[in-house]
Amino acid sequence: MKKRILGTLGAAMAAMAVFVTPLHRAGAVEQNAAAGEDPAVLAEEIALGNIFLFPDEPAAASDVIPVDNPEPASEPAVTEARAKEEAQVRSGASDEAEAVFTMHQDETVQVLEQADGWCKVSYGIIEGYLPEDQLFVLTQEGYDGTVMKDGAVIRQAAEAEAAEVGKLYTGNGVRVMDYQNGCYKVSYKDAVGYVEAASLKLEGDFTAEAEVRYLKSGMSGEAVVRMQKELASRNYFTGEATGTFGDLTVKALKEFQTDAKVTASGEADAKTLELLYADNGIKKVIPTPTPKPTQTPSTGGSSNVPATQVKGKVQLVDWSIINRTIPRGYTGLQVIDVRTGISFNAKRKGGTVHMDTEPLTAADTAKLKQAYGGSWSWARRPVWVVYNGNYYAASMNGMPHADSTISDNNFPGHICIHFLNSETHAEPGIPQKVDPAHQACVQEAFNAGK
Known part of the structure; x- marks a missing residue:
C-alpha cells in the first residue's frame, strides 16, 4: 500500500508543477542555458515535474494572467464514520468490486456519499466504498437506540471488565x-457509558430518551411480562406471562389494537402502551358456551357418579388438543373423581402446559375437599373431565395455590388438571417436565372408563 500511496503522491506533485509555473518556463530555460545547462534536458525535466520553478525576478505585469478573486468558499462539513468490524474497502459499490485496502475495527474514515446501502469514503488520499451496515456514521446529535432485553450493563469503558455505571x-x-470495540456509547438518564452493541436496536436520528420506546417480537423482559398480564386481564392474551414476546403476544396485541382503533401492527408503540395501561373499557368479550346437559345420576341423595355411567365413553386425548378444545374461562366443566365418584362443577381459568381449574361455587369446593378426605393435598388423583358430553381421562391435585378469578367459592387459588403429555411448571432447580405421577393417574382414569 505504501508504494501505491507514494506513486499517487508523486503524480499529484507533478501535475501541480505543470500548472503552477508555465508562465516562467521559457525564461527559466533561457537563464539556465546561459549558465551552461542543456535547454532540451531542462525543458523535459520541467515538463515531467521533476524541477520546480522559482524565478529570480518577479513576473512582469504582461506575464500575469488576471484572475477574479471571489469570496473564499466555506469548507463543507466533514462526516466521519467508524468501522464496526474489519472490512474490505472496494473500488466500487459492489461486493464484486476490487478490494482496495482493509479497514480495521474502530478506524475512522470520511464519508463522501451515501447511496443504495453503500458509503463512498476517503482514507487519507485513497477513496473507496464500504457497506453502510459496516460503519457507524458519527453525527452531532446521535441516534435513537432501543434495549432488546433486560440487564444490559452500561460500563465506564468499552471493555468487558470496565466498571459498571448503570443497567438498562x-x-x-x-x-x-x-461506537468502539463492539460497544455503543450511550446516555440514559444520568448514566453515560458503553453497552454491548448486540443489546440495542439502532434506530434513526435521536429524538428523546424513553422509559419504554416500544415493545416488539423478539424482545424479552419485565416490560413484556407487564404487557402480557394487562392483555390477559382484558381477555386478549391466553398464554403464560413469560416475558418473551412471541407469536401469541403478537396475536393478542393485534386484537387489542384493532379494538382500540389504532394500527394493528402487533408492535406496542407509545400510543398502544398508553391505551393499554389507561383506565378504559377496551376488553375482549368472550361468550360463555352453553354446555351440553350431562345427566348425573344420584344414589341416596349424593352426587356420586358410578363408573358404569362412563364406561366405554372415556377418551385418552393429548393435552395439545385439549388446550385448543376447552376454551379459557369456560364455566361448564364437570370433574368426576374416578375412585370415589364424587363430582364437582368447575371453570377453566387458563394454563398453557396444563389446565388451571377452579371449583365453581362453595358447594363445589366442599365436594373437591370431600374427594380428598377432608383436607387439601398435592397428591395426584385420577379424574374424568366432562366437556360438551365428552369424557376425557385426566389427573388432578387438590391443593389451592397461586391466583384465582372466583372470589366467592371458598377456594383461595386454583388446582392443576393434567392430561396426556401435559407438563408441570418449572420451579427453581426443577425443569418443566411431564410428571410421571400425573400420567399414571391419567392412564388409570382411561383404563377405568374405556
Missing part, C-alpha cells in the same frame, strides 16, 4: 453517540 431494561430508549 427492555424497551428503554437511549441516545447512541459513538
